[in-house]
Amino acid sequence: MNLIDNPIFLTQKRLTHRAGVLAAALIAGLIGLSLLSGLIAYLAAPRDFDFHSPQEAGKLFYGWIIAVEILVLVIGGFSKISRVLADDRKAGLWDSNRLTPLKPAEIVAGYWFGSALREFYMGAVLAGIGLVIVVLANLPVTLWLGTQALILGTTLFFGLLALLAGMVLQRPNSGILLLLPLFFLQMFSFDFPRFTIINFLLPIYGIANLFQGPTSSGNDYTFRTWHSWPEIFALPVPPIVLSLGLQFLVGIFFWRATVRRTANPFKPLLLRWEAIAIFALLVVVQQSLVWGIWQGRFGNPLAADSHSRDAYDYEPMLSIVQGGTILVGMLILALASPLPERVRVEALRSGLGNLRLVFSRSAAWLAVALSGIAAAASATQFIFSFKAHGTAWALAAGNLFLFFLMFSLLLEFCRLRFKRRALSFVVLWLFVLCILPFILAGVFSNAALAKLSFLAPGTIALAGSDSDDLKYLAACTLAQTGVVVLLFIAWQRQWKLLLAPTAPGPPGKQVQN
Amino acid sequence: MPNPMLSIEHLRVDFPGVVAVDDLSLTVEAGDVCGLIGPNGAGKTTTMRTVSGLQESTRGTVKVDGHELTSEPGELKRRLGFMPDFCPVYDQLTATEFLDHFARAYVVPDRAKRIAECLELTWLTEKRDALCEELSRGMKQRLVLAKTLLPDPQVLLLDEPASGLDPLGRIELRKLLLQLREVGKTVLISSHILTELSGFCNKAAIMERGRLVMSGTIAELGQAMTGRRMSVKWRDAGDRALQLLKAAGAKNLEAVAQGVTFEFGGDADALDGLLKTLVVEGVRVTEWRGSGDDLEQIFLQSGAKELM
Structure with missing residues (x-):
């Protein structure tokens, strides 16, 4: 059964449209057009602004578009999906759907793609205006493509997490609390963005990296911190590939968990081999990200790193990784x-x-x-x-x-x-x-x-x-x-x-x- | 031997600190309407949810038309319709849209026609374009029943279908259930209100504290009762009738208008003999009713009354 015949998707679409989507799309449109008009004003009278080039202005306005898109799609979408599912579970509709011959994967897909359609429309409007900004500011279209791919990947990834939250949590709105530890961890990783996995599970590094174009100064601290590619056992990997790859691999486990719980709510969220696999994936990728610092010689003085600040800044890195490993292990053991x-x-x-x-x-x-x-x-x-x-x-x-x-x-x-x-x-x-x-x-x-x-x-x-x-x-x-x-x-x-x-x-x- | 449409064998369901259903075995033949009776907490809803596949069991087997729940859940879903004791509806959909959702899910052929049929069967045709949130409790119950009937299941599990309904709603539901019985559906219906079930159940299963106390046809259950209560009325020769009743072993006689009720320890043949004696001795019997075929009587004598 494809998505447009999926009754769950169709019903969610019907419910979303019945509640109204025009106002939401207009709000997104107004935000986007405001930012676009700012760029147009700069292009009409560049001397009235502090920007050095149309590209610099374009990046700022497009950056705001991305911020609002993330807020709407990732945060708003997560909240909506988990709430819809928890509400349906409470009302008995989840069980009613489970009793039909629909396959568990079809039920999950229906909620995954159908619950947050309003947020999707808002995101689409913002993405469209973002493209206009990128073109007008003479920025590479790859910036738009890359950032939109990362936002889409993150939206789908968090959508699956939202489904799990909706299946497990009793209070519909408490699902959003699950995001807090991720953002909390992310804040602490800002000092070492290239070396911490959280910056790749969340697309922070990927998006920031795409904004570091060839026009940035090589001596600029921000440029040095965010420009280089992350390394997996000293092999450079494009950050967008690493982000989407990680989200895809972890997403497979989330998908399996949602389908399994739909088929039988009494099954565990994580099977043992899945717990081991997901932990191994996260830990190995994290260790491989920091491997380039010591290159297998932990304890010896660090080699000078041309991209980095002083080498001693990286000394606590392995302790931080140990702390993160304990946190992830606790979470997996609890699940x-x-x-x-x-x-x-x-x-x-x-x-x-x-x-x-x-x-x-x-x-x-x-x-x-x-x-x-x-x-x-x-x-x-x-x-x-x-x-x-x-x-x-x-x-x-x-x-x-x-x-x-x-x-x-x-x-x-x-x-x-x-x-x-x-x-x-x-x-x-x-x-x-x-x-x-x-x-x-x-x-x-x-x-x-x-x-x-x-x-x-x-x-x-x-x-x-x-x-x-x-x-x-x-x-x-x-x-x-x-x-x-x-x-x-x-x-x-x-x-x-x-x-x-x-x-x-x-x-x-x-x-x- | 009739083919069991629904077969439950040695079913056990555990909840933390309590055995909700304990070694329950029950068969319901095709066309039977079986009342699952018991006080609140007896395990009726758990049994229904387990049979439908919503609740995991500790052990035991469930078969619908020979298809086992464990190995053929898909077959079972097509053959079985479950109506819970509340009304799970999408408030912001119309009655037709609600049924359309499930008609698509069940891949019902000629959806529009079938939806119209089910709306008509549940007397909701006039409300087809009303939002679910605008429907009364009774209408929502009927709408959920219409949803349950959409794929034309062979077996219907109805869990407390009249709970929360006003008297009019109960009368409407009763009519509807009689219609289902007439069209030959196999129905397992639970209730703790016995008057809901009297009249259209031909079988009953009585549960108490997760266990099946007794089950069988209403007549079988009545015959199994010892000291069953009878009611007899006459037009004249009342004194003679009383003498004959006492002589036959009737106990606890209570006078009612133009007759008495009494307890009788004999079996069905002895009862037949007693009636024949009364008639032969010139008592003009106007009513002879065995209370044994009354669900309330059966339930009260089943030993499950302690929890009521």
Whole structure:
């Protein structure tokens, strides 16, 4: 079934048109025409403006067009899609559609392309006016094509994320909150735009790079920061290709998750192999982006980089990557971690009420797999300096292993013990184990206390520590191992309590949609 | 042996901390109208949602016309129509547009004609161009029923179809369900209001706390009752009738106008014998009604009343 015959798409189109699209298109048109008139005014009387050339003026006005397009399509589209889906789910229409012979992929496609049509019309009007600005300002059409491709890719990518938000979240408007961590991370990556993956998942670097035309000054700081291509293991890659490629690959997993959840809402968002694949993709690309800084000689003085500021500015880069890896790993473990009730039901189905089933379903072994992947990826930074700096790598790898294991055990323990209040207790314990040591270190002016944090050993070891410091960090890691062992005992006890009443019965066929 | 149109075997559904449906087995033959009866929380809606494929089960099998839910969900979707206990409609679509949406989804041939038929069947033809949000609760219920009937499913699952309807709406719904029965649809209908189901169900299944307490045809269930309550009225010879009833073992006699109600422990043959005795002895019987074929009576004697 193609899109124009898709009943979900047609209904969403009908609903959008019924609510009115003309006013929205006119608003977009007025914004675009205002910017266009600014350019025309400059072209008519250049001396009245501070621009040095029509291209400079064109870039400014087209830049504003892009900003509004992103706001409308990415933010507005995300909000609309997640709201429509959550509302339909609440009203029972989602289930009604699922009961029809429509394929899950057709249902997903209908919502994906149909829910935010008003925003699409606004974006199309802005894109059209943007093209006129680009042509009038004598800018290369490739600027328009490249930026529009990046905006389209990002819109589709965030559209899939919005579908997932709408499927999972209870409150329609809370979907937009999912975007905040991404923009938060992006703000912190502005110092190293070429080396952080977030600038490519969001098309920031790609768009900024396209604006750095040959007329920019080679000595200009902004030009140097945003002009060069990112490198994957020292091989330059066009930023637009990297952005669209990353969005496409991650988007495949989002698409699979939305289709799977549509077919059966009781299935997990991420299958185990998908969790491993998506984590490996993100971590390997991130490590490959920074590989050019040390080129496998982490710990040795940095080679002068003609494109960069002083080399020492890049020293904390691997610590930042370690922090980002922990964040991404947490997110993936949280998505892949099974709900205790699901495991209990599986135990009932299989008649196996024992811990073997728990081990096979728990995110604990996934934590081991993720830390192994992250350790292998970060080892690429040490391949020529392992003898001298292998301890730092080992501490970082061990830290990732303990953190991921601690997080997965803690999450499952809290879900088992505190049920609906689990999230607050997870946050509480993460605060105690990760943040409180830093606060205590500040209060007592004792830096050693900060190193007790589960976040500390890896990030500090990768920031270039001396041997005494590394020994202390190793001791902290040992203490953290004790915490994880205690947590494991408590986790095991909770699972046994849950599965104890599970009387083994004859396995039967599972009924599902 | 009749072919079961709907077959549920050993169905179990678990929710956190509760077994919502426990080892439920039930068959409904083609053309049967089966009432799924039970107090609130008995597991009726969960059973309906599981049969339709919306709820995952812990174990058990569901078959519709021989097609199993697990292995042939597509076949099942074409053969089964589910009407939930609320009205999922697109408020900003007209009744016709709403039905058109689902007619396209079910790939119904000659959509316009079928939509008109379903609107007529549910007495909504006059409202075909009205927005769904303008319809009353009863009309929305009928519209959702029209949507359910669009692909002409063999089996209909109707979950509390009269909930929230005013008396007039209930009467209209009742007429509609009788029409469905007449056209030979297999219907599984749930309700906790027994008077809704009396009159057009030929089978009943009684649930309590997720378990099936009993099921069968209304007559079978009535016969299975011990101490069933009967009602008899006469024109004259009342004293003689009372003597005969007591002699036959009738208990708890309660006088009503021109007759009595009583409990009788015997089976259907004994009841027939008692009626024959009354007539032969000269009692002019004007009404002889076994309360055993009344759903309310069956339900009250099923042991499920504790939760009511």
